């Protein structure tokens with residue numbers, strides 16, 4: 001049993017990019033940070049295209065060591081019509097990116113425990129279950145036969161883990177960066193659930209323009225889009241997101257095979273993409289008191305004033321639905337909120353208030369997604385024609401979609417025809 005409580009103790013669930021970055025920022029500020037990740041290896045399995053706008057540079061430096069590719073153009077298709085625009089974006093190698101962030105967190109003093117699953121709260125304690133590591137075997141050749149024996153350290157660890165009892169942790173701050181199926185999100189929002197799409201992606205061999213992403217709008221994937229994001233001239237990440245991902249992925253991949261754009265499948269990745277919901281709470285303060293009538297019981301009361309609280313629960317990243325509904329991009333908004341969360345904890349500020357600006361941006365993306373979901377193929381074609389104008393192209397080149405308010409204001413002034421689409425949606 002592991003029991004301690006200290007105002008500077010932070011327990012983070014989930015070592016995805018957002019959890020690792022939060023851990024790094026808090027450890028840098030002198031907090032005692034422990035991160036628990038259920039998978040045996042950071043960055044695996046991957047379910048992400050890794051495309052990020054230049055806005056990531058406002059949060060951290062882009063390093064060659066985790067970069068898969070640099071993008072300079074996007075070609076947007078609807079039926080046989082297409083428009084090409086310039087942009088500067090990055091394709092991350094998510095395995096390397098997540099591990100880079102995990103190593104930075106460790107360098108700053110955070111501890112990361114893999115193969116440890118958060119399973120819930122009991123009274124005022126966080127329950128963490130150590131999982132058995134996958135056993136590795138060494139192979140010996142004896143008389144021409146292969147004999148398998150367990151690797152020494154792995155064998156010891158597996159036995160140790162078997163014997164370990166459940167960890168019970170008391171902490172001042174519990175952060176859920178536990179992804180789209182967040183348990184901590186459910187604890188903070190027992191009566192609400194985030195809706196989601198499912199993203200289905202495959203890496204394909206084929207012939208690609210290395211610096212150009214292709215986006216396919218319209219009937220090929222209604223209510224979202226299909227994408228081809230090259231890693232190189234020979235391989236690309238090809239996917240769709242939808243409520244029926246299998247059906248649309250099949251249609252999309254077949255269309256690309258027919259056009260001789262993609263050839264051989266390499267690997268499949270899929271996962272939920274949560275929808276942002278501005279009413280989803282990201283923060284809960286609790287006062288935990290001993291119940292005198294029964295020494296084994298603990299009373300929780302949710303309170304308003306931070307002065308008397310002695311436990312704080314937060315969610316961030318996909319766990320909180322910090323995702324752009326227009327594109328499904330969650331890396332930049334998740335990292336932005338992680339930075340704000342670390343500052344809020346360190347300064348004693350209200351996290352919910354501090355992320356209002358990011359939430360406003362995400363709300364605009366949700367409104368745009370609702371608007372786009374009403375588009376017919378004809379509307380998309382008209383939209384593409386409106387985009388095929390030098391003024392609009394210049395704005396799209398200069399302003400990242402991570403600053404949606406600025407981008408939209410500029411677009412509507414430059415091309416008033418675009419406002420027509422908004423009116424149509426409202427009507």
Ligand SMILES: Cc1cc2nc3c(=O)[nH]c(=O)nc-3n(C[C@H](O)[C@H](O)[C@H](O)COP(=O)(O)OP(=O)(O)OC[C@H]3O[C@@H](n4cnc5c(N)ncnc54)[C@H](O)[C@@H]3O)c2cc1C
Pocket residue numbers: 013014015016017018019036037038039047048049050051052116117118119177178179180182183198199200201239269270271272273316317318319323328329330331332334
């Ligand atoms: C197909 C697809 C393509 C995408 N493409 C892009 C893109 O191009 N650009 C972009 O910005 N975003 C993209 N996204 C979204 C992006 O992947 C997420 O927004 C991002 O991974 C969020 O990071 P996170 O750290 O919040 O969550 P995650 O990366 O989901 O990490 C959560 C971690 O928590 C761990 N965990 C969960 N539950 C527990 C538990 N109970 N105990 C311990 N550990 C737990 C998980 O194992 C995981 O490691 C895509 C998503 C999908 C599905």
